[in-house]
Amino acid sequence: MREDTRRLRRMIRTGRARIRYATVSCRAGRWTITVTVEAADLHPARQHPPRPDTDSSGWVGVDRGLTALIVAADTTGRQVERVGDAPRPLRTALPRLRRLSRHVSRKQRGSRNRAEAVARLGRAHLRVANVRRHFLHEVANRLVKTHDRLVLEDLYTAGMLRNRRLAAAISDAGWADLARIIGYQQRWRGGQAISAPRWYPSTRMCSACRTVGPALPLSVRIFACDECGHTADRDVNAAINLAVWAEHHHAQTRDPEVRGPVTNASREDGPGQRPRAGETSPDDGGTPPPRTSVTAGTPEKGGVS
Numbered sequence: 204m205r206e207d208t209r210r211l212r213r214m215i216r217t218g219r220a221r222i223r224y225a226t227v228s229c230r231a232g233r234w235t236i237t238v239t240v241e242a243a244d245l246h247p248a249r250q251h252p253p254r255p256d257t258d259s260s261g262w263v264g265v266d267r268g269l270t271a272l273i274v275a276a277d278t279t280g281r282q283v284e285r286v287g288d289a290p291r292p293l294r295t296a297l298p299r300l301r302r303l304s305r306h307v308s309r310k311q312r313g314s315r316n317r318a319e320a321v322a323r324l325g326r327a328h329l330r331v332a333n334v335r336r337h338f339l340h341e342v343a344n345r346l347v348k349t350h351d352r353l354v355l356e357d358l359y360t361a362g363m364l365r366n367r368r369l370a371a372a373i374s375d376a377g378w379a380d381l382a383r384i385i386g387y388q389q390r391w392r393g394g395q396a397i398s399a400p401r402w403y404p405s406t407r408m409c410s411a412c413r414t415v416g417p418a419l420p421l422s423v424r425i426f427a428c429d430e431c432g433h434t435a436d437r438d439v440n441a442a443i444n445l446a447v448w449a450e451h452h453h454a455q456t457r458d459p460e461v462r463g464p465v466t467n468a469s470r471e472d473g474p475g476q477r478p479r480a481g482e483t484s485p486d487d488g489g490t491p492p493p494r495t496s497v498t499a500g501t502p503e504k505g506g507v508s
């Protein structure tokens with residue numbers, strides 16, 4: 204166990220959490236126990252206050268930026284969040300993993316040296332997975348804590364933009380995972396997370412006059428409108444447009460059926476697993492435990508730490 208289990212133990216003692224399963228596994232020479240916990244609902248004081256159906260405001264658009272991992276902005280044009288770069292271990296992960304796997308192939312088959320090189324490579328992979336998961340949860344947490352309504356760029360559209368500054372480890376599967384984490388965290392907090400449709404031209408549209416211009420080459424960092432002359436950071440402009448889309452289409456997005464891929468969390472994180480055991484106290488909050496993993500090295504699909 205790596206993380207402090209005090210909170211979990213307190214919740215179990217007071218009957219606000221119940222251990223359902225424990226899985227023991229060994230990965231890259233490290234033993235871990237993953238505990239699946241049924242926990243109480245988040246305390247209302249830590250949830251976003253409910254909004255009436257007629258209220259269409261408060262949306263924050265989250266764009267997978269070209270020069271940043273994410274850029275978030277609201278309908279007034281204010282940038283509310285910008286996560287510039289992945290942590291250093293992630294950025295340097297790929298060259299390091301390539302080097303380590305070269306080491307493996309250079310060693311003689313069946314040799315002790317090779318076994319050691321294989322173990323080193325395995326540990327490096329595990330470390331990258333842990334750093335990555337931790338980072339994505341941190342980013343998601345930051346967004347869902349302060350904003351109850353998030354609209355994300357479509358996964359497919361986001362995938363079209365390759366951000367070369369970020370390690371592939373984070374930029375490829377990163378956005379989909381981030382969207383999934385945001386989705387269930389937001390449900391847990393009583394907020395909303397939706398994704399804009401694929402066809403919505405968030406990058407090409409002017410956030411000032413709503414004119415849709417030609418596609419922007421990847422080299423263009425500043426959006427400039429031919430119609431009204433408005434200029435803005437490319438990513439901020441797109442994030443504003445996402446927020447505006449959500450505000451306009453708010454009525455349709457109330458139906459969970461049309462919420463899009465953001466809410467399609469994996470089964471472990473899905474609403475069916477939502478804890479129903481009373482309520483947490485305000486100091487239980489902070490991390491979302493539909494499943495609480497208290498270990499290092501849980502499989503990517505399995506635990507949520």
Ligand SMILES: [Zn+2]
Binds near residue numbers: 430
């Ligand atoms: Zn314009």
